[in-house]
Amino acid sequence: MNAAPLLAVDGLSKAFQGLVANRDIGFTVHHGEIVGLIGPNGAGKTTLFNCLAGFHQPTAGHIAFEGRDITGTTPERAAALGIARTFQIVRVFHSMTALENVMVGAMLRNKGVAHARSRALEELEFVGLGHRAEALASEMTVSEQKRLEVARALATDPKLILLDEVMAGLNQTEVREASQLVVRIQERGIASIIVEHVMEGIMPIADRILVLDYGAKIADGTPEQIAEDPAVIAAYLGE
Ligand SMILES: Nc1ncnc2c1ncn2[C@@H]1O[C@H](COP(=O)(O)OP(=O)(O)OP(=O)(O)O)[C@@H](O)[C@H]1O
Ligand SMILES: [Mg+2]
Numbered sequence: 001m002n003a004a005p006l007l008a009v010d011g012l013s014k015a016f017q018g019l020v021a022n023r024d025i026g027f028t029v030h031h032g033e034i035v036g037l038i039g040p041n042g043a044g045k046t047t048l049f050n051c052l053a054g055f056h057q058p059t060a061g062h063i064a065f066e067g068r069d070i071t072g073t074t075p076e077r078a079a080a081l082g083i084a085r086t087f088q089i090v091r092v093f094h095s096m097t098a099l100e101n102v103m104v105g106a107m108l109r110n111k112g113v114a115h116a117r118s119r120a121l122e123e124l125e126f127v128g129l130g131h132r133a134e135a136l137a138s139e140m141t142v143s144e145q146k147r148l149e150v151a152r153a154l155a156t157d158p159k160l161i162l163l164d165e166v167m168a169g170l171n172q173t174e175v176r177e178a179s180q181l182v183v184r185i186q187e188r189g190i191a192s193i194i195v196e197h198v199m200e201g202i203m204p205i206a207d208r209i210l211v212l213d214y215g216a217k218i219a220d221g222t223p224e225q226i227a228e229d230p231a232v233i234a235a236y237l238g239e
Contacts, residue, residue, distance in 0.1 A: 004067060006031045006160055006191050007052070012061035013215075014047050021047040023215035024061070029160065029193060034186050036202040036223070037195045039212035040236050045195040046088050048212070049162045052193075053085045054078035065160070079108060084158035086149040088165050088195070094138035098129055098148055101137050105155035116155075123151040127181060143170055150181065160191045167198040175201045199237075203227070211236065 005028035014022040021044045029035050037045050050056040052063060054073040063071045065081055073081075084105075092101050102120035103113075110116040124130050127147040137145060146166045153161050167178045179201050182192055196202040202209070202223075209226040211219040213235040219226055226232050 005029060005064075006033075006066060008062075008064040009052070010062045010064075012048070012051060012063065013059045014044075014051055014056055015059045020215050022051065022058070025212070025215075025217050026061075027210055027217065027220055029191050031159070031191055032186055032189050033191045033207045034182060034205055035191070035193045036206035036209040037193055037212065038197070038199075038202070038209060038226075038236060039218075043212040044215040045212055046164055047215075049085060049164055049193075049195065052078070053083055053162060079156055079158075082157070082159035083162065084153035084156045084160070085162040086146065086153055086164055086166060088168075090142065090145045090149055092137040092140075092145050092148055092152075094136070096137055097133065098124060098135050098137060098140065098144075098151075099133040101148055102151045102155050105152035108156045120151070120155055123155045124148075126154065126184070127151045128177070143174060147181075154185070154190075158190060160193070161185060163192055163194045163196075165195055165197065167196055167201040170198070170201075172200075179205050 007029040010026050012022055012025040039045055051058045054075040054077060057072045062069060099120055102123050103116045106116035106119040110119050124133050127150050129147055137148060150166060167175050170178060175198055183205055185192055194202055206223050209223055210217055211226060211232050218235060219229050219232045
């Protein structure tokens with residue numbers, strides 16, 4: 001791990017009219033780290049992703065990526081710098097094949113179609129969808145579409161990937177596979193922030209967990225620390 005953080009967030013707030021969805025949030029993510037982001041429904045997890053990836057303009061605060069201020073950047077610029085994401089509600093291109101969907105990501109750094117195609121195939125293989133390359137996205141299951149989004153994000157060659165509930169709706173075996181996929185992403189040196197309600201998917205693999213409640217960060221620690229934190233138990237985990 002490099003000493004300088006990959007991502008440094010400081011005093012980040014995001015308000016929608018009167019509603020404060022993110023409130024004075026600060027944290028760092030280091031190169032190659034797996035960071036879980038948990039908290040109750042409506043706590044502001046997806047909003048935070050939208051701010052990090054340039055989809056929302058923060059109301060206050062700063063976001064630095066590799067030491068560079070990227071507060072209020074665009075999604076295109078965030079992707080070019082190395083921040084990739086998936087969407088809580090999958091956003092694949094339904095009328096395109098799996099391969100074409102991933103090529104959209106690969107085109108960010110591979111201007112030639114042939115190169116983009118081979119990069120896309122690599123990532124489809126990586127997420128276990130090599131055999132589905134020619135399937136229409138609309139014909140894939142939601143679980144496959146989620147993996148397809150991960151492949152499309154990876155094809156942009158990110159340094160940080162933001163995964164928004166990729167384990168939702170998966171069975172136990174699939175959750176284990178999804179956890180292993182995140183670990184294999186980490187082995188490539190890519191950091192991830194994972195929003196997840198499926199605790200058995202994230203607790204075993206996360207280096208650190210951040211907890212949001214009502215838009216504010218209420219805890220930041222190892223999975224063991226988080227699991228025993230009375231504030232986290234009261235707000236989210238329960239007994
Ligand atoms: N574009 C928007 N306009 C207005 N309010 C919004 C917008 N996006 C999110 N919100 C509100 O901000 C709050 C945080 O929502 P967010 O989607 O970030 O929560 P979340 O932690 O991702 O929840 P979940 O676990 O249900 O996905 C909610 O009250 C939500 O209604
Ligand atoms: Mg969400």
